[in-house]
Amino acid sequence: MTENRTPSNGRFCDGEHLIAAFSGDPAGPTLIVVGSLHGNESAGAVALSEMAENVATIQDSLKGRVYFLAGNTRALSRGVRFVDADLNRHWTPGNMSGSSANLSEDIELAEIVQQLDGILITAMDEVFVLDLHSTSADGLHFATVGDTLRNRAFAQKFPVTILLGIEEQLEGTMLEYLNNAGAVTLGFEGGQHESDRTVENHKAMVWLAMFNAGIIGASAIPDLDKYREHLATGEYDSHIFEIRIRHAISNNDSFRMQPGFKNFDPIHRGDLLGNDKSGPVTATESGVIMMPLYQTLGEDGFFIGREISPFWLWLSGLLRRLGIQKMIHILPGVSRVPGDPSTLNVNTAVARLFPLQVFHLLGFRRRRWDGNKLTVSRRKHDTTGPFKWKGEANG
Ligand SMILES: [Zn+2]
Numbered sequence: 548m549t550e551n552r553t554p555s556n557g558r559f560c561d562g563e564h565l566i567a568a569f570s571g572d573p574a575g576p577t578l579i580v581v582g583s584l585h586g587n588e589s590a591g592a593v594a595l596s597e598m599a600e601n602v603a604t605i606q607d608s609l610k611g612r613v614y615f616l617a618g619n620t621r622a623l624s625r626g627v628r629f630v631d632a633d634l635n636r637h638w639t640p641g642n643m644s645g646s647s648a649n650l651s652e653d654i655e656l657a658e659i660v661q662q663l664d665g666i667l668i669t670a671m672d673e674v675f676v677l678d679l680h681s682t683s684a685d686g687l688h689f690a691t692v693g694d695t696l697r698n699r700a701f702a703q704k705f706p707v708t709i710l711l712g713i714e715e716q717l718e719g720t721m722l723e724y725l726n727n728a729g730a731v732t733l734g735f736e737g738g739q740h741e742s743d744r745t746v747e748n749h750k751a752m753v754w755l756a757m758f759n760a761g762i763i764g765a766s767a768i769p770d771l772d773k774y775r776e777h778l779a780t781g782e783y784d785s786h787i788f789e790i791r792i793r794h795a796i797s798n799n800d801s802f803r804m805q806p807g808f809k810n811f812d813p814i815h816r817g818d819l820l821g822n823d824k825s826g827p828v829t830a831t832e833s834g835v836i837m838m839p840l841y842q843t844l845g846e847d848g849f850f851i852g853r854e855i856s857p858f859w860l861w862l863s864g865l866l867r868r869l870g871i872q873k874m875i876h877i878l879p880g881v882s883r884v885p886g887d888p889s890t891l892n893v894n895t896a897v898a899r900l901f902p903l904q905v906f907h908l909l910g911f912r913r914r915r916w917d918g919n920k921l922t923v924s925r926r927k928h929d930t931t932g933p934f935k936w937k938g939e940a941n942g
Contacts, residue, residue, distance in 0.1 A: 586622020
């Protein structure tokens with residue numbers, strides 16, 4: 548079934564999430580692309596609408612399934628980030644239970660989940676999800692991933708900078724939910740909200756995603772190299788950065804970012820990054836600035852990231868394949884949470900030698916700090932996924 552929209556005229560309808568669906572071989576891999584989960588980031592849905600007719604012409608040669616979805620439709624049609632609540636912080640167990648339906652985003656969430664469930668339940672091979680976003684600040688486009696080995700491997704096929712650990716800083720993102728459901732997930736920040744280049748970046752990323760997911764062969768996309776060249780920026784291509792600090796803000800903080808910062812601008816400890824009602828906000832460590840906030844709505848002032856060395860990446864892959872993460876609870880100061888073998892409590896007063904980075908290395912995600920107690924949980928589906936019929940059991 549194929550449904551095409553008139554491109555870029557802004558006429559996205561409330562509650563209509565399916566932009567287009569294409570099925571060549573229904574037993575092949577699935578790619579789901581979501582655009583405009585934030586309604587002020589129209590570039591995602593616009594790119595998918597404009598691409599739909601091009602993909603339709605090669606539908607017969609697809610070796611899998613492709614779905615283009617619009618995210619927060621009610622916010623998109625109003626041109627706002629969200630109506631009542633951030634839809635990309637809304638995928639929490641409480642909201643997923645469907646018990647509340649008062650907010651516009653409760654309805655959006657229920658609609659998208661219904662759409663996604665239908666796709667996941669019929670998947671017969673690997674499922675890939677690409678989530679298209681844009682930023683208020685100018686700067687390089689980049690990819691974001693939750694740190695599983697499967698996500699890393701997919702992300703490194705794209706000639707873009709990769710950022711690990713954003714999802715650890717945020718609760719209730721769509722990709723975290725889909726990652727836990729077993730999909731290989733990739734987020735993409737395509738550039739500045741209103742820039743035409745952002746739409747072109749999104750399109751290049753989606754074409755490459757279809758290729759990298761094994762759904763189209765190189766011969767079906769004559770412009771494959773052009774898309775690679777379009778996305779490549781040189782400096783940090785396929786380099787992996789880690790988010791180390793999130794500056795969380797609320798409306799009463801009156802936070803204002805210092806003007807002029809772009810993504811990946813180097814900063815030093817002590818640099819003035821912004822001001823809030825208590826005075827200057829400075830960098831607590833050196834690194835690169837990520838996603839500085841230059842819009843009024845948002846819960847993240849900025850992030851500080853740092854590049855991860857190839858050695859560290861290699862070591863973590865090796866240790867996880869050996870299964871070290873399944874044994875770490877025998878160490879002093881580390882204990883399993885009863886009834887949940889993938890979650891650990893770490894008494895950092897006892898386990899001084901095991902800082903958060905060691906758990907990151909082994910594929911754990913920080914849940915919370917509580918005094919001396921650090922709680923971490925192992926990301927599901929790190930090395931294997933549930934969708935391949937001939938696949939192994941869940942990792
Ligand atoms: Zn966004």
